[in-house]
Amino acid sequence: MNVLKxxxxxxxxxxxxxxxxxxxxASRIPDFQRTxxxxxxxxxxxxxxxxxxxxIALPLAAWAVYRFGSRKVVLAGMSLYILGLVSLGxxxxxxxxxxxxxxxxxxxxxxxxxxxxQALSIESEYGRSILSSFHGSWSLAGxxxxxxxxxxxxxxxxxxxxxxxxxxxGAGIIVKSQRYIFAEQVGTESAGGGFVFKKPDPLIMxxxxxxxxxMMCEGCMFDWSGVYMAKxxxxxxxxxxxxxxxxxxxxxxxxxxxxxxxxxxGKIWVLRVSGLLIFSGLCLAVFxxxxxxxxxxxxxxxxxxxxxxxxxxxxxxxxRTYTPGIAIAMVSSISFFGFLLGPPFIGFIAxxxxxxxxxxxxxxxxxxxxxxxxxxxxxxxxx
Numbered sequence: 001m002n003v004l005k006x007x008x009x010x011x012x013x014x015x016x017x018x019x020x021x022x023x024x025x026a027s028r029i030p031d032f033q034r035t036x037x038x039x040x041x042x043x044x045x046x047x048x049x050x051x052x053x054x055x056i057a058l059p060l061a062a063w064a065v066y067r068f069g070s071r072k073v074v075l076a077g078m079s080l081y082i083l084g085l086v087s088l089g090x091x092x093x094x095x096x097x098x099x100x101x102x103x104x105x106x107x108x109x110x111x112x113x114x115x116x117x118q119a120l121s122i123e124s125e126y127g128r129s130i131l132s133s134f135h136g137s138w139s140l141a142g143x144x145x146x147x148x149x150x151x152x153x154x155x156x157x158x159x160x161x162x163x164x165x166x167x168x169x170g171a172g173i174i175v176k177s178q179r180y181i182f183a184e185q186v187g188t189e190s191a192g193g194g195f196v197f198k199k200p201d202p203l204i205m206x207x208x209x210x211x212x213x214x215m216m217c218e219g220c221m222f223d224w225s226g227v228y229m230a231k232x233x234x235x236x237x238x239x240x241x242x243x244x245x246x247x248x249x250x251x252x253x254x255x256x257x258x259x260x261x262x263x264x265x266g267k268i269w270v271l272r273v274s275g276l277l278i279f280s281g282l283c284l285a286v287f288x289x290x291x292x293x294x295x296x297x298x299x300x301x302x303x304x305x306x307x308x309x310x311x312x313x314x315x316x317x318x319x320r321t322y323t324p325g326i327a328i329a330m331v332s333s334i335s336f337f338g339f340l341l342g343p344p345f346i347g348f349i350a351x352x353x354x355x356x357x358x359x360x361x362x363x364x365x366x367x368x369x370x371x372x373x374x375x376x377x378x379x380x381x382x383x
Contacts, residue, residue, distance in 0.1 A: 003180070004125055010177035011118050012137045014078060017173050018111045019141025020148075021085050024166050025104065027149025028159040036094040049098050051340055053105020058336070060106070061113040062329030070121075070325060071183040073114040075174065081107040082170035089160030113332065117325040118181060120317040129262040132310040136255030139306075142248060201321045204330050207312045210271060210372050211335030213365040214308030216342035217278050220362050221247045221301055223343040224355070232355040233289045243298050250299040254306025267311045271373045274311075277304030278366030286360045304366060309335065338365075 033043050064073045084104040091097035119134045152162040221244070229235045229243035262270045281300030284293055312335070316327040342362065349358040 007180045010180035013177045015134045015137040016141045019138035020145045023142045023145025049101035050105040053102040054109035057106040057109035058333050061110040062326050065325030069183050070114045070117040071181045077110045082167045086163045089163040120324045129259045131314040132255045132258035135310040139252035208331045208334030211312045212338035213368045215335045216338035218305045219339040219342035246295045247298040247302040250302030251306045254303040258307035268373050272370045274304045275366045275369030282363035
């Protein structure tokens with residue numbers, strides 16, 4: 001196996017480990033709610049800590065990658081990330097847990113930006129699109145982490161024991177893979193000057209809006225797919241989780257297929273089709289609210305959202321204005337607001353009208369993605 005393939009496998013292993021850490025936390029949230037006797041509202045406030053930490057991390061991660069290089073940030077960040085996971089299991093009060101959740105959220109997004117910088121470097125060496133497969137590893141880890149979490153609950157292990165197991169596994173991955181996490185030249189920008197966030201260029205603005213729409217749909221499916229199955233569709237309790245499973249399964253599968261399709265038809269074509277899939281899937285779920293067809297609709301949404309973020313990062317990695325780390329951070333900054341605003345928007349509109357109306361309005365985000373990348377402008381040349 002040549003060095004480039006070993007680099008790809010190693011970076012993929014780090015993507016998998018970040019997904020495993022996140023899903024390990026998510027799978028034990030009910031345990032933390034019981035341990036600290038949190039109400040639904042208190043739990044909702046606690047869960048805001050993760051996206052809040054991610055938002056705080058955006059400028060910090062961009063600066064760190066610019067100043068020290070993605071290799072150092074990946075290795076230090078990943079080591080702290082698995083330690084941060086263990087610290088959640090050691091929390092003795094809800095306030096302490098809230099602070100640690102913010103801290104883990106910061107580390108999670110530092111890993112997001114630094115790992116994608118590494119992945120873009122490898123993609124450049126390959127000379128073809130491969131970024132979606134890295135994100136597929138993250139999604140696959142979600143299933144594995146959920147399975148491990150279910151097993152730990154069944155065996156009656158508390159979160160600390162669970163997280164110590166993940167820590168040992170993670171430490172092994174870091175030790176095994178670290179030699180193939182390469183260092184790049186640091187401290188210079190393609191456009192010259194020092195580290196500074198300037199006005200986004202047209203490429204970053206447009207792709208940032210694409211990411212915003214995609215992440216708004218993604219966030220809504222993460223938080224509301226089960227509620228929609230229960231309340232809008234009236235599915236039996238045993239079938240309610242299948243909505244999220246259909247979405248996540250299709251997203252993970254789509255990420256492993258997206259690179260091959262993008263290499264054949266182009267990234268812009270894939271993003272256009274992705275937007276139409278999101279629109280079609282949500283419309284199907286809204287206008288034909290029957291269990292089987294809603295599951296098909298949610299699967300279409302999963303396929304649609306699968307490539308939006310990785311292809312957006314891949315496109316902005318070609319920016320002539322910023323280094324990849326800074327470009328990714330800027331697009332993440334714009335995109336992430338979609339992830340934050342989407343779920344509350346669904347709740348607000350549902351309160352005024354109903355869930356079907358909320359999902360119908362969110363479907364417009366899919367059409368917006370298709371329209372944003374359908375107008376051929378010079379910003380998309382050579383993508």
